Amino acid sequence: MTRTTVRSVSLGVLAVAAVVALGAGLLVGRAAAGGPSDPAAAAGQAPVAGSRIDVIVKATDSEFWQSMMAGSEKAGADLGVQLGLFGPTSETDIAQQVSLVENSISRGAEAIVLASNSSTALDDVVNRARAAGIRVITVDNAIGAQSEGFIGTDNVKAGQQAGQRMCDLLTRQGNPAGKVLHESAVSGVQVLIDRFEGFRSGLAAGCPDAQIIQTLVNGNDLNTAVGQVNDALTRTPDLAGIFADNNTSGTGTARAVGGSGRADALAVVAFDSDPAEVEAVRSGAIDAILVQNPFFFGYQGVVEAAMALQGSTPPVNLDPGAVLVDASNVGDPALAALLDPPTTTG
DSSP states (O other): OOOOEEOOOOGGGHHHHHHHHIIIIISTTHHHHTOTTOHHHHHHTOTTTTOEEEEEOSOTTOHHHHHHHHHHHHHHHHHTOEEEEEOOSSTTOHHHHHHHHHHHHHHTOSEEEEOOSOSSTTHHHHHHHHHTTOEEEEESSOOSSOOSEEEOOOHHHHHHHHHHHHHHHHHHTTOTTOEEEEEESOTTOHHHHHHHHHHHHHHHHHOTTOEEEEEEEOTTOHHHHHHHHHHHHHHOTTEEEEEEOSHHHHHHHHHHHHHHTOGGGOEEEEESOOHHHHHHHHHTSSSEEEEOOHHHHHHHHHHHHHHHHHTOOOOSEEOOOOEEEETTTTTOGGGHHHHSOOOOOO
């Protein structure tokens, strides 16, 4: 499917995208219901009220995905839909995600918002869902099967930001040709592949002699990540930097680096914003994090599912972007909601 990418959507105006979607016709009769100051009354008159929408995240034990579920929950309440929140406990449990989509088909869900744990393994079940008339909005990780819309960060571009920041940090250390470790969560997931591709190109643009010496895969397990980084620090005493490509990898790296006494000598750049990662930015165990907005993923996912149910056309590809957070802006009140979003376990 040809995708028309929607660009220039910054995290500072993410609410606008949801408002635009709502204004596309979901909340009819708004003025008669009391105008913009009465969203609850407007939501009660939405033609999608009562629709059955299931949200399936990558892992219910992750605060990142718990924030996405909280966003979905808020949109579900605003629109008056019957919302189901589901997910496996681990991002590596692809079979469970397939079963959850099958369950949604069996239950008669009218739409599914899916953050897939695989770029290919859910194609068949998504095709079956759509053949049954179920609208599907995919989030975070694009899949091969068609969907009514996709919401996700341009991870190559965000990875380039991470690589550029790593180069800046190495250069400040006087070591632009330093050795860098890649700590990764899972192999074969397109989101992480794209982040690493972007990271390499961003690093090489300013620091062509920097060496990415190894990729370690922790299976999205925190203790494994801590052990791998500790071992790497022992094996490579001249290690100059670490790139951690998700929240588990970032938190594990922060724990290892914080306990090593080498935080001042290591450049660490990570993705996502679990509370432990944010605290690590404050303490100096992580130099910078690339922050997405999972709450928005969840809210906008339900909005777009509702649009599709009503016969409106959601954006084919909506990129909310990512914000780089470091010691200079981690305390900015404008970022407080982004760094400490609501969460729910469903």
